[in-house]
Amino acid sequence: MILKKPFTVWLTGLSGAGKTTLAAGVQQLLGQEGIRAAVLDGDIVRKKLFPELGFTKKDRELNVKRIAHMARLINDNGIPAIVSAISPYRSGRASARAVTREMLEIFVECPPEICEKRDVKGLYRKARAGRIDNFTWVSDPYEEPDRPDLIVRTHKEAADRCAERILELLTTRGYIK
Numbered sequence: 001m002i003l004k005k006p007f008t009v010w011l012t013g014l015s016g017a018g019k020t021t022l023a024a025g026v027q028q029l030l031g032q033e034g035i036r037a038a039v040l041d042g043d044i045v046r047k048k049l050f051p052e053l054g055f056t057k058k059d060r061e062l063n064v065k066r067i068a069h070m071a072r073l074i075n076d077n078g079i080p081a082i083v084s085a086i087s088p089y090r091s092g093r094a095s096a097r098a099v100t101r102e103m104l105e106i107f108v109e110c111p112p113e114i115c116e117k118r119d120v121k122g123l124y125r126k127a128r129a130g131r132i133d134n135f136t137w138v139s140d141p142y143e144e145p146d147r148p149d150l151i152v153r154t155h156k157e158a159a160d161r162c163a164e165r166i167l168e169l170l171t172t173r174g175y176i177k
Helices: 019-032 042-049 057-076 090-100 112-118 123-128 159-172
Strands: 008-012 038-041 081-084 103-109 150-153
Touching (some): 008 019, 008 057, 019 038, 019 081, 038 042, 042 057, 057 090, 090 103, 103 159, 150 159
Parallel strands (some): 008 081, 008 103, 038 081
């Protein structure tokens, strides 16, 4: 497999939908084909680089914008970027697309009740108890993508199959050959 041009795969969806798992799966599949890719996980980027940001709409959009600029820098150096971030607002994802230029928006769809069952950190429970403010889907909205490049349904398909579908899209769109 050959990288024809750098790209950003932007995985968006609820907490617990499987974005981080998919990011690692896509990175592994690309690596098996000799293509190195960088993963930017929204939780890790926020905690390590931007701990001053909260979870208000303004802070969330600023976080998404910063991640998009990091992905762009990675792409400018000839390396694909895989972003795993809730990125709950359409406007934030649209600005990320404008910054990165070569972005594929992947909606990681999973019903909230399944995401909540997968939640090992207990974040949904804490949010419902009022201990976490502005938690996506509980006390803050998640705006599903209007026209994502791909929808993967992690509650219906195995993570490895979802990752394979993302590689198929990258091939179809001419990013890899």
